Amino acid sequence: MNTPLRVAFAGTPAFAARALEAIIDAGFDVPLVLTQPDRPAGRGMKLTPSAVKQIALKHGIEVDQPERLRTVEQRARLAASTPDVLVVAAYGLILPPAVLQLPRLGCLNIHASLLPRWRGAAPIHRAIEAGDRETGITIMQMDEGLDTGPMLMRHALSIAADDTTGSLHDKLAELGATSIVEALRLLPAGGLVAEVQPLDGVTYASKIGRNDAEIDWRRPARDIECAVRAFNPFPGAVGHLRGNLIKLWSARIVDAQGVPGEVLQADEAGVVVACGDGALCFTELQRSGSRRMGAGEFLRGFAVNAGETFSLENPAAA
Template sequence: MDKKFKIIFMGTPDFAVPALEALHQNGYDVALVITQPDRPKGRGRKLLPPPVKETAVKLGYDIIQPETMKGDEIAGHIRELRPDLFVVVAFGHILPRRLLDLPRIGPINIHASLLPKYRGSAPIQRAVINGEKESGVTTMFMDEGMDTGDILLSEKTEITADDTSASLHDRLAILGANLLIKTLKGFEAGNIVPVPQNHDQATGAPLLNKKDGHIDWKKPAKMLDPFIRGMTPWPGAFTFHGDKRLKIFKAVPVPLDTDDPPGTVIRSFPDELRVATGKDALSVLEIQGASGKRLSIRDFLRGYDIPPGTVLC
């Protein structure tokens, strides 16, 4: 296959890997892969490469891992390559204007939402948490704003009642890779028309941190269900039984009319854990103790007693 476009690819985590693989499979000239430096991970704090680096090594691409994109050296290196396009996917570095101006056609980003909704670092989690019925991916030209550039193409997908952030993440990664190739072919055919975003319709998706996973039992059960799914696998939805932290992976709303305060464990069958919420109750299906593994609620309760009347907080 003839090479099409000279591309510099910038990305770091698992989400970016399908896009890099799609470029390779479709014969595009990836002149350079730029990714984050190796970082210490796990209990042993062993230095490990990011997923994009691992893939780029397998595919035989040149790789650089700068700590910053602001230096003269990186700009000079990119300028010498004379790229047609940047393809940027969950890179983790902000690109200054002088870099954004370097590619002949422009810098393209794949964003995991239907822009202008959910601009920011956590669009997948926020869409699930907020109970959205659909999500998607968008290709856009990058500017100096946070996901504010002109839209090129977009593709939708349904958010199902079983979706977690993990399952939606994996689906959107593949969808984004396919949309990238469709976008590049559109440029080849000359039929891509960038469309400015309607900034009045924009919503944000700020980065999550660990404390954001704390369950507020005062919220109705129908809101806590997508909250738990959106927090899975990270940062994880959690509550406290006394001083013990319990991580909840899966739960379903159940109708309940009770005067018990939110967070109160309701009397039910021995292998169930039902908790009063601001409206109705939440039946916990999968849970993990402070030191243990993820278990079904039946297996968990065999070794851990949470009697009715207990208040989780």
């Protein structure tokens, strides 16, 4: 009888938790899980364990939450777990060479893009924002660079016209889970062929900041519609009207023209705003301090009139 592969796991959010569940369900021996320290969350800012930690505790798996992995002491529990391989998914810490060299079969990363496109922290957001029609999962052998290691497996996934970062995240989490199980089954027998990433096509998915979601109404409607979907559910695309911050959650392109930022129509069907090329009808909106609402309900609480103009820049930054 073959001894199960010993798979240590490092990850933090829901994307990683789905992969950990799949690895456990597939029967691999998981001696240790690494995850970020508990963070304050919710209205009460109560210390809350990560999604990965919750899965690990549910299955009785040992959890370690070091702030860094730079010292021998910080790496001690990982070393003592003697993993054959370390699987990493959205962990949030850079792995030093000592960690990369620790497992006999190395460290595998589950990356939510078709490398070398969208290396970096926010590949799902940036793929939608750029209007990409396809993304996927890459299983990569980790090296010391930023998502630069050789590729072991790639599975493509079409991006639907109505995909948000939230919906695409869930699809990619499932694909990542099935892909890593497939890779781990092939790994011990040398069934994975490492492919060096090409130099052509490299792009970087920088971390999402709140300022990224500020709408520039001078851009084409198509670009802004992609941004609205990219920043749903975080941080939410933002416009400013009469000094009020308005989050714009859902939009469709309409055949209309006007001065960029000008409200062309506002009724139950939506708030139509002119862009640099074309216009968008926003059907779900949210005023600061309130909740997301359909256009009709939003307008009953916050009047918007044709002829008004959304600010081209954030008034707070002016």
